[in-house]
Amino acid sequence: xxxxxxxxxxxxxxxxxxxxxxxxxxxxxxxxxxxxxxxxxxxxxxxxxxxxxxxxxxxxxxxxxxxxxxxxxxxxxxxxxxxxxxxxxxxxxxxxxxxxxxxxxxxxxxxxxxxxxxxxxxxxxxxxxxxxxxxxxxxxxxxxxxx
Amino acid sequence: xxxxxxxxxxxxxxxxxxxxxxxxxxxxxxxxxxxxxxxxxxxxxxxxxxxxxxxxxxxxxxxxxxxxxxxxxxxxxxxxxxxxxxxxxxxxxxxxxxxxxxxxxxxxxxxxxxxxxxxxxxxxxxxxxxxxxxxxxxxxxxxxxxxxxxxxxxxx
Numbered sequence: 001x002x003x004x005x006x007x008x009x010x011x012x013x014x015x016x017x018x019x020x021x022x023x024x025x026x027x028x029x030x031x032x033x034x035x036x037x038x039x040x041x042x043x044x045x046x047x048x049x050x051x052x053x054x055x056x057x058x059x060x061x062x063x064x065x066x067x068x069x070x071x072x073x074x075x076x077x078x079x080x081x082x083x084x085x086x087x088x089x090x091x092x093x094x095x096x097x098x099x100x101x102x103x104x105x106x107x108x109x110x111x112x113x114x115x116x117x118x119x120x121x122x123x124x125x126x127x128x129x130x131x132x133x134x135x136x137x138x139x140x141x142x143x144x145x146x147x
Numbered sequence: 148x149x150x151x152x153x154x155x156x157x158x159x160x161x162x163x164x165x166x167x168x169x170x171x172x173x174x175x176x177x178x179x180x181x182x183x184x185x186x187x188x189x190x191x192x193x194x195x196x197x198x199x200x201x202x203x204x205x206x207x208x209x210x211x212x213x214x215x216x217x218x219x220x221x222x223x224x225x226x227x228x229x230x231x232x233x234x235x236x237x238x239x240x241x242x243x244x245x246x247x248x249x250x251x252x253x254x255x256x257x258x259x260x261x262x263x264x265x266x267x268x269x270x271x272x273x274x275x276x277x278x279x280x281x282x283x284x285x286x287x288x289x290x291x292x293x294x295x296x297x298x299x300x301x302x303x
């Protein structure tokens with residue numbers, strides 16, 4: 001079982017449900033129309049992520065209803081969370097660096113899906129890949145030869 | 148706690164701090180538009196499967212003249228028009244996207260058929276309600292409607 005799957009088991013435990021329920025709107029009932037739209041759009045975004053990013057990406061699948069508005073993935077120790085906002089009219093992605101103690105890297109906001117994918121590719125190209133991961137490790141004070 | 152879980156906590160803290168973006172009320176974004184297209188296609192498929200395959204469907208952006216019997220102040224973004232047996236079904240999402248409204252108009256008699264019965268929060272129940280409406284309506288023959296049309300014309 002991959003790390004991401006092991007991680008997923010922790011993600012879906014009661015503790016995570018508690019965490020999620022504290023955020024306003026997370027426990028709100030999803031209307032059928034919105035729920036169907038979110039599933040459709042999430043699938044679209046997921047397909048684009050797979051199409052546009054290197055194969056080594058690990059997509060973090062959500063299976064609880066409470067997490068319907070999320071999509072997350074990991075690549076080269078970069079962890080990204082995508083959230084649909086404001087009645088599903090804005091797409092927001094938060095990027096964190098797993099090497100640098102989960103430090104926040106950047107965020108992307110977009111009301112246009114194609115533009116969002118383009119920006120995601122641009123932003124991630126600055127932090128993923130062998131050179132970038134070595135740079136990040138070096139900046140974090142980690143000896144790249146020991147990793 | 149693992150990497151993702153720890154990062155997730157940071158993510159939650161971060162989005163909590165974010166100012167809520169300006170509500171996009173008037174602009175139909177690409178994002179919303181695609182989801183409406185998807186819901187619209189889904190309704191057409193379900194209509195074909197459960198109500199009738201004899202119809203013409205047309206998507207529209209905005210209904211230029213909303214029927215007067217709809218509540219004042221509510222906004223109904225465009226979604227779909229279905230023509231079946233000289234009836235026109237207009238389907239719209241209300242401004243909160245929490246409900247789908249549909250109203251059935253009799254083109255032959257030039258009058259609305261029903262309003263209240265087709266308010267729904269799910270695609271399935273909308274189709275179910277429309278199927279029930281058309282089960283009754285399809286029993287009324289065109290001849291009968293034409294007769295009523297003549298009577299109506301002469302105020303009888």
